[in-house]
Amino acid sequence: MSLLQTRVHIRLGSKRTTVTVDRVLFELMAINLGALPDEPEAHGLVRDWLQDTIISRLGDENVRKSASQWARIYLIEAIAKTRLINRRDDWLIG
Numbered sequence: 001m002s003l004l005q006t007r008v009h010i011r012l013g014s015k016r017t018t019v020t021v022d023r024v025l026f027e028l029m030a031i032n033l034g035a036l037p038d039e040p041e042a043h044g045l046v047r048d049w050l051q052d053t054i055i056s057r058l059g060d061e062n063v064r065k066s067a068s069q070w071a072r073i074y075l076i077e078a079i080a081k082t083r084l085i086n087r088r089d090d091w092l093i094g
Contacts, residue, residue, distance in 0.1 A: 008043070010051040012060040012067065019050060020068045025075040032079060050074070 006026040008019045030042035033049060053074045054060075054067060063070065077085060 008047045008050055008071075010047060010054065010067070012051075012055065012064055015064065017064045017067050019054075019071045021050075021071050021075060025072065025079065028079045029075055049078075053078075 004023050005020050006023050008021060008026075010017055010019055026046055027037040029046050029049065030037040030039075033042075033045045035042040035045050050071050054063065054070055057074065058070060
């Protein structure tokens, strides 16, 4: 595994799935959730957030193959400032 990526294990349905995320996204989300990235609880906070977010937005069936891609999207959306996300949405609709 690269120093630029982090593995997070989540449960989708009855299966355990490995999600690979960019290290910087992991670090920013840990800080966003109130932990420093090197604190022991940081990994669990980010893991729980990813699992809850993926399941609430996609369900827990048939997303295992693309879980890492969806995780990346959801992390960026959560970290980016709302104003920036709104400008992107306006551009997409545009």
